[in-house]
Amino acid sequence: MRPKAYSYIRFSTPEQARGDSKRRQLAAAREYAIKENLDLVEEAGHIFLDEGVSAYKGKNRSDASNLKLFLDYVASGKIEKGSYLLIESLDRISREDVAAALPRFLDLLNADIVVVTLSDSMVYRKNPDLGSLVYSIVQMGRANAESVQKGDRIAKVWRNKQVLAREEKRPLGRACPYWLEYKEGRYCVIEDRANVVRRVFELTTQGYGQIQIMKLFNWEEVPVFGSASRNKSRLWGKSSIAKILSNRSVIGEYQPTGLIDGIRVTLGEPVKDYYPAIVDENVFYAASAARQQRAVTQSTKQAANFNVWSKVAICTKCRSPMHLVNKGPSPKGGRYLRCSAGVKGKCDNRSVRLDYAEEMFKEILAKLNSSSLVEDTRKQKDQKLAETKGRIVAAEKKLAELVSLVEEAPSVMLATLIQKKESELDDLKSLLEEEKISSSMQEVIDKGEFFDRLDVMSYEGRYAANLYLQRLDIKVAIKNDSKEIMFVAIRKEMPQFGILKVMANAPIYIPLGIESLKAVINQEDVTSLAVPYSKERLFEVLNKVSPEAALKVEAQGVDRLAKIPLDAEIKEKLLESFGLGSQKERT
Structure with missing residues (x-):
């Protein structure tokens, strides 16, 4: 029975693929097999071809290469001992330095594989004589030297191109x-x-x-x-x-x-x-910020209806995230927000019906003066915020690269670049804070019109509203004690305002700062205002604005404003009385 022979063909460049390299190497293998009466195996899976793979760094030995497949077949016995491997020259197997290439070559021979180099008709067998071994070492050294020289020439040409690209574009x-x-x-x-x-x-x-x-x-x-x-x-x-x-x-x-x-x-x-x-650069950085946001929140667009409370709602009692849960079909079931720790029995905060929560979500957007969500300039303002966030991400990445380089090779130049990049990063972070404040300061005056134009139905609209709150670093702490539900908007650990929802009743607004108080007055929600001020201060303001309203509040004995006709003049007086300035002054 004739010995079996296998051809291994390798070339490293696309130009060689388009040329004659493959046909030439395979033709030489066939010619040798006929001449030496060998059975050249050409069936599928047994022609070992590595196209576009370099042997200089040993890439043709990677797990995905056909040379590695041949070696695996030899190790498993699928290719018999005494078989021939036909290659054009030793540089087809390796162009690495001799210290790395020689052991791999000897491994083939020790596995009883006969290696034939077709270009010079050399035959290498197990336990080669000294002359053949020396000759193979010389050939490996020559192949590596050629690759090194070629690599150096290409590197010099490329470096020159880079210089011209930088200096002359x-x-x-x-x-x-x-x-x-x-x-x-x-x-x-x-x-x-x-x-x-x-x-x-x-x-x-x-x-x-x-x-x-x-x-x-x-x-x-x-x-x-x-x-x-x-x-x-x-x-x-x-x-x-x-x-x-x-x-x-x-x-x-x-x-x-x-x-x-x-x-x-x-x-x-x-x-x-x-x-x-x-x-455009602003679009590039906006996309970069969106990717970063998705990576942090791990949000995906699998659901048709985006959860507006994602990464915003937290439990008042334990500060764990509130997650959306589905308890089945109505009337007993439905969708709820539930404390994630409560699911594990670690918190007794009650679940909140999603329809109540989403009603309050819109109120929170109004009290945060989120008019940029419905203004024609919304996209531009959002993109500006996103662009700055994207620039921060890019600057942080570049800074990390510079720090890594200076740790490996300290230099004055790198230290200067790090200092410059750190200064740039500080400026960008300051700019981001200014843009956040600017974006959130467009006052909502007509709440009805705001709700009419606010899109919390489409995926894109719900995603934009949720992302708006996240960009402002807003968290909403939610507590349900069965009789009433409290929503408190928090920014950087500082409460901004609260909204108390008593089942089917109208929400009660609790401003905890100047901006939220202005929002309540501007949006004509003083009929449901719980003022966290002393009773004396409350009556002082009311007597200046509407003595009739002051008498009603005093008669009820509560710290909550009663119904008063809120015409434009009264609204102006309320703002002035709390030292907030008039609407006319702001416009």
Whole structure:
């Protein structure tokens, strides 16, 4: 019976794939097999081919390589001892240095595999003679030296290109983002692909996650980027969406990189306005902030009806998150907010019916003066906030990279860059606080109109309202003692206002600061106002504004304002009496 022979073919570049490399190596194997009367196995799964795989760093030995598959077949006995491995030359197996390459070569021989190099007709067997061994070492040394020299030449050429790119913004060549093409010495936008990229960012800022965008694109059969050899399924993947969202080339930046001790690192600051920008910076950073928010809250767009209380509602008693639970169909069932610790028997706070809670959610938005949610400028204001958050995320990431580099190789230059980045980060955080305050200070005057225009029905509207509260760092502590439910809005551990809901009765508003008191008065909710001031102060104000109302309150003996006709003049007097300034002054 003739000995079996197997061919191993490897080439490392796309140009070799398009050329004659594969046919040439396979033809040489067939010719040798005929000449030496070997049975060349060419059935599926037994032609070992590594396309586009380099042997310089041993990548052709990775778990995904066909050389590794051949070695596994040898180890398992699927390939018999005494079989032949036909290769063009020893550099097909390895271009690593001799110390790394020689043991792997000897492992093949010790497994009783006969290695044949077709270019020089050398045959290597188990226990090779000294001459053959020395010859193989020389060939391995030559292959490694060629790879080192080639790598150095390419690195020098690439470094020169990077210098010219930074100093003159000269194009690097055809290597560019998928939505661009290199034509007549410059980069041009491929509009069809650029529109796909823009849509990825738009969907992300609307609350869609990478998996949802991936599924949507595959369902719509949106053409994928890249060649069929890189993406054989021709389908979008989650990683494809993630790479687009993190690629600063979309805003025109080019970030030079290089290898330091085998690790790819960024080299210097990015080159701005290098590529044609296809996405506005504010959209890029808004999407970055949305991704960060999703990562923190772990929110997904699986449900058709987004939970507006997600990451906002907490239990007053134990400070645990309040989660949405479904107790089955009405009338006994329904959807509720329940303390997460209560589920485990660690808290006795009662559940709150979701319809009551969502009614109070709208009231909370009104008292927080969330008019930006319904104003025509809402998107611009939200994007400005998101842009600043995105810049903070990018600055923190860059700072972490610089700190990591200075720990490995301390230098004055890196220390200066760290100091500069820390200062930039402090400025961005201050700006974010100013924008949060500015965003939340648009007063809601007509609450009825605000509720009419507020969208808490659609997914996008509910997501936007929830995200608005999260961006303001608002938590709402909820307590249900069966007779009444208390909702307290808290920002940075400081209570802002409370709303008391006594079943079917109108809510009672408890302002705990100037802004919330102004909101109650402006929105004409003084008929249900519980003022946390002394009785003397209350009557002092009421007597100035409406002696009739003061008499009614005194007769009832409660610290709650009775019904008073709240015309514009009385509203102005109330604001002035509490030292809040008139509406006219604010406008």
